Amino acid sequence: MSTPLWSWSARAVAEGVRAGRVAPEDAVASGFDDVAPGFEPWVNAVVHTDAETRHANARDARRDGPLAGVPVLLKDNLCSTDFPTTCCSRILDGWRSPYDATVVRRLREAGAVVVGKGNMDEFAMGSSTEYGAYGPTRNPFDASRVAGGSSGGPAAAVAYGLVPIALGSDTGGSVRQPGAFCGVYGLKPTYGRLSRYGLVAFGSSLDQVGLFARHAGDLAETYAALAGPDPFDASTRAGAAPDVSAWDSGVRGLRFGWPENLWVEGVEPAIVAALERAASLLERAGAVRVPLHFLPGRYAVATYYLIATAEASSNLARFDGVRYGLREPADDLVGLYTATRGAGFGPEVRRRILLGTYALSAGYHDAYYAKAQRARTRIVREYEAAFASCDLMLMPTTPTAAFRLGEKTEDPLAMYLSDLFTLGANLAGVPGLSVPMGLDAQGLPVGVQLLGAADAEPVLLRAARALEVDGDVSRMARGPEREVAWPAKR
Amino acid sequence: MAIDRAEAARIAALARIALAPEEEERVALQLSQVLDLVATLDELDLAGCEPTVLTPETSDLRADEPDGRTLESEVALAGSPETEHGFLLVPPVVESLEP
Numbered sequence: 001m002s003t004p005l006w007s008w009s010a011r012a013v014a015e016g017v018r019a020g021r022v023a024p025e026d027a028v029a030s031g032f033d034d035v036a037p038g039f040e041p042w043v044n045a046v047v048h049t050d051a052e053t054r055h056a057n058a059r060d061a062r063r064d065g066p067l068a069g070v071p072v073l074l075k076d077n078l079c080s081t082d083f084p085t086t087c088c089s090r091i092l093d094g095w096r097s098p099y100d101a102t103v104v105r106r107l108r109e110a111g112a113v114v115v116g117k118g119n120m121d122e123f124a125m126g127s128s129t130e131y132g133a134y135g136p137t138r139n140p141f142d143a144s145r146v147a148g149g150s151s152g153g154p155a156a157a158v159a160y161g162l163v164p165i166a167l168g169s170d171t172g173g174s175v176r177q178p179g180a181f182c183g184v185y186g187l188k189p190t191y192g193r194l195s196r197y198g199l200v201a202f203g204s205s206l207d208q209v210g211l212f213a214r215h216a217g218d219l220a221e222t223y224a225a226l227a228g229p230d231p232f233d234a235s236t237r238a239g240a241a242p243d244v245s246a247w248d249s250g251v252r253g254l255r256f257g258w259p260e261n262l263w264v265e266g267v268e269p270a271i272v273a274a275l276e277r278a279a280s281l282l283e284r285a286g287a288v289r290v291p292l293h294f295l296p297g298r299y300a301v302a303t304y305y306l307i308a309t310a311e312a313s314s315n316l317a318r319f320d321g322v323r324y325g326l327r328e329p330a331d332d333l334v335g336l337y338t339a340t341r342g343a344g345f346g347p348e349v350r351r352r353i354l355l356g357t358y359a360l361s362a363g364y365h366d367a368y369y370a371k372a373q374r375a376r377t378r379i380v381r382e383y384e385a386a387f388a389s390c391d392l393m394l395m396p397t398t399p400t401a402a403f404r405l406g407e408k409t410e411d412p413l414a415m416y417l418s419d420l421f422t423l424g425a426n427l428a429g430v431p432g433l434s435v436p437m438g439l440d441a442q443g444l445p446v447g448v449q450l451l452g453a454a455d456a457e458p459v460l461l462r463a464a465r466a467l468e469v470d471g472d473v474s475r476m477a478r479g480p481e482r483e484v485a486w487p488a489k490r
Numbered sequence: 491m492a493i494d495r496a497e498a499a500r501i502a503a504l505a506r507i508a509l510a511p512e513e514e515e516r517v518a519l520q521l522s523q524v525l526d527l528v529a530t531l532d533e534l535d536l537a538g539c540e541p542t543v544l545t546p547e548t549s550d551l552r553a554d555e556p557d558g559r560t561l562e563s564e565v566a567l568a569g570s571p572e573t574e575h576g577f578l579l580v581p582p583v584v585e586s587l588e589p
Contacts, residue, residue, distance in 0.1 A: 098565045191545060205544050231557055235544070302528045313505060320506070322578050327571035332581050334506065342508025350507055354498070355521055357505040368528065373541030375531050380545055413523050429545030 005030035007484070010070045010164040010218040014111065017061075017069030024058040024069030024113050031071055032115070035161040038489030042143055045157040047076055047134045048083040049116025057082065058113045065111030066225050072107055073157045073166040076117040077124055078209070079198035080104045083114070087200050088132030089122045091344025092325040101198020102230045103167060103209050110225040118166060119153025122346045123316065124174055124202045126150050127418050130409050131348045138405065139181060140487035141444055145402040148178030151210070155182040158212045159445075160487055165222050166212040171203045172304055173397075173422025175210030176434035180397035180447025183436045183485055185464060187211045187219050190454045191429035192237040195230035201315040203308040204235075206426040214484050216465040219433075220247035223457060237455075247461040248476050252286030254459065256450075257386050257393035259294035262421070267399045270440035271448075278394055278437060278448045282463060284471030290390045295382040297420035303379060304423040305416055306359050306372035312349075313356030319344065351412060376427050383428040387453040392463055395451060396421045397434040401444040425451055433460040435467050439485055492522045 005013070005027050016022030032054065040046060061069050074080060077087045079097035086092040104114065121131040129137040129152025137152035139145040140160040147156040151168025155178035158166050168175040170188035179186020187210055194209040201207060209226070213219045227241030258279060263272055279289055321327040321340030328339035345353070359368035386393055399420060408415040425432040431454070434447040448467075450460045469475035493501075498518040502509045509517060563576045572579040 095569045098561050098568065298527075298530055299534055302531045305524060306528060317506075321571060322580055324569055325571065330581065333583055336581055337506040338503075338508045341506055345507065350509075351517065351520060353505050353507060354501050354517060355524055358493070358501050358521065361501070361504060370541060371531055371536070372528075373543065374536045374539040375534055376542040376545075377539040378534055378536055380542055381539075412520055413527060416524070416527070427545070 004034055006035045006161045008164065009215045010067060010213065011215070011221055013070050013164060014066060014068045017063055017111070022069060024061045025055060027069050028054050028058045028071045028113055028115055031162040039140055039160040039487070040162070042490060043138050043140050043147070043156050043160060044135055045119055045137050045147070045153040045160070045162065046073065046116050047088060047119050047153065048086070053082050054113070054115045057115070061113045062109070062111040065109065066221055067107065068111035070112045070165060071115045071163045072112045073115055073118045073154050073163045074104065075151050075154050075166070075168045076120050077169055077200040078104060078167055079200070080114055083117050085117065085200070086133070087123045088120050088134055089344065089346070089349070090133050090326060091319050091340070093133070095325045097198070099198065102195035102232055103226050104198065106226050107167075115163060118151065118157055118168070121150035121152070122349050123200070123312070124150040124169055124171055125312070125348050125352050127173070127177060127415050128403070128408065129153060129178070130405065131346055133346065136405060139402045139444075141183065141439070142402065142442075143490065144404055145444065146181065146405055148181030148402060150174040151212070152178045154212050155179055155184055155186065158182070158184045158214060164214060165218055168210045168212060169199055169202075170208050170210040170426065171206045172308060172426050173419045175212065176397050176422050176432055176449060177419065179212060179434040180436070181402040181445060183439070183445030183447070185213045185216060185219050185436065186434040187223065187457075187460070188425060188432045189223065189227065189457055190237070190431045192235050193227045193241050193455075193457070195233040195236050197230055197232035203311040204315060205311060206308055208426070216461055216468045217247060219464070220244040220461045242455045242457050244458050244461050246458060247465050249462060250285060250473050250476055251282055251463050251466045254287045254392065254463065255290045255390040256282055256287050256463070257292045257390035258289050259292050259386070259393060259395060261293050262296065263396055267396055268401065270401060270446050271396050271399065274437040274446045274448050275394060275396060278435070278467055281467055281471030282394070285466040285473055287463070287466070292386055292389060294386060294393075295379065297424065299375060300379055300423040300427055301416055301420060303372045303375040303427060304419070305355070306368050307376065307427070309352045309356030310359045310369050311356070313353045313360060316349070316353055348412070379424055380428045383424065383430055383453070391452070392456060392459050393451045395449045397447040397449040401440055401442070401446055421449060430454055431457050431460055433464055435464045436485070437467070445485070493518045493525065
């Protein structure tokens, strides 16, 4: 094959490694030596890596697994023993995990090569990867714009070709939104389908490990390797994960919901055009459009920012200067906690812990946290009602394409509202998949979001594949993969 | 609902987070803005909506099932800021045991 290794799909790399035609070391080196020098110095997608460990991981990779020799970048909140795990926070600077997260262990068992840790908003709190301790990740398609967040580093790395797949986490859209901004696929599975053992907790009733890829088939292959119950995570769903092997079988007869009321205002014309195009392509492939009315996203925003912050204030209590990482000395124990947390957490993390503390504090619990839990029930019912009449829903991933660096960092409210379309899936525990739909007139990627009922991953992947081949069913099952829109080196 | 500077300081103390005095004002303003946004929940009819804790409801929590893998204490404590004899070291909690 004459195309450079870094541009191959994960499945093509694995097939080459299994056949003995490709060395995992070469697959890793192609990304880091051939393409990264043109992007990484300004994109800043990777925060922890070193050539020696990458090489050792490649050398030791299994040559017979479904992901044999496939390089993969991990978001910096996923524990692995070979690189630091810092959540891009000062409070965990230099910390190394004594164990691998279950998803990391399963990656290695499948033959994948962990190559390092990707940039993120501190503790996954943010929508732009500007709130981390190691500087922002820039959008590979436009250096003046954000990559999205909070998993911006992994999304950008997949977009520019460093790795074919990457792992992130999605508590309110942190995989789907950067996926849309960077022009790659981003899958948030059903709550409980991927183990969170070894994922640093943020909002435990919402968190889910998510996947990035440049091809729908790579998402399916990775999901199949990672999903399923884990004895170490009591919140994983019992029973085998849904079978996604029929990802290339088309969408004939599937009914997709079309909640047009959600984008009558406040959504960029290029995003609306992408939605119209996606709907036409699904129809071309034989799916049926079902118009429906859906609850506006502002209620999900309000509900989410109470529940997520309340859970965060509890989860992040463990970062206290005693057990992990940073310690600011003080004369007494409370002083040590207070000084360490004040110095170790950045502004957005502090803001969210404070909001969560307030929502849970005596006298305010019922008015805020308990009310949000009831609103969550209302939102869950909205999804149940929608999926009673359709197999999946089509929705924007984001109201706009990637915004400019610094545009929203001083305005938390504006940042929160950019998550309008993604938060609901986390509140309802259902899967969501952002599908790249090409570039807008400014050369920025735009994406659309597919949502399904719990365990509808097979349906979402079939629809994503139908969009990947422009609704042309004759191109399914025989490839070639779609043409990837690559960003330009600088 | 507006949060004033004193309330911001009270919440920060509860959360064990040191805030610089000049930060208290900004935090109070930002938290007030978010609480205004949260007030949109008043528009929802929540009659008959019991609180949801976890979704989907079929995610039954169960006991963890240890498989025998364990960490030696020195490995588990290797990333801790200060340890001694396998214990985490903290400033004195009880000033004196003398009566």
